[in-house]
Amino acid sequence: MGVVWLLIVGAAAGFLATRVMRVEAGVVQTVVLGMLGAVIxxxxxxxxxxxxxxxxxxxxxxxxxxxxxxxxxxxxPR
Structure with missing residues (x-):
């Protein structure tokens, strides 16, 4: 379950990060960037x-x- 959750969070984080930073990346790169970003x-x-x-x-x-x-x-005491 932990790996599946990391993939889901990584995909979401990578998607949001690439949109905010205005970077064009493929699906695999986006998920990997998001997973590494989540770990860091x-x-x-x-x-x-x-x-x-x-x-x-x-x-x-x-x-x-x-x-x-x-x-x-x-x-x-005083």
Whole structure:
């Protein structure tokens, strides 16, 4: 099922990409371009999600630490 789905998505992506870029290509070239584009795009998207996920974790950790410092300074021992 994965290969069939890759062919369908690749064909659609290749068709749309060749129309947007105004490139004349045959059916096989269009499908291959779309499949390779789907693989490369998927890898890049996963990398971006991983990086932003890690960055979001860092931002969350800093905000959490700032909240704890504020609570400690406000309600902690004097």
């Amino acid at each position: 795009g998927g890898l890049v998207l996963r990398l971006l999600i991983a990086v932003t996920g890690a960055l979001a974790g860092l931002v969350g950790a800093v905000l959490g630490a700032m909240l704890l410092i504020w609570l400690w300074k406000t309600y902690g």
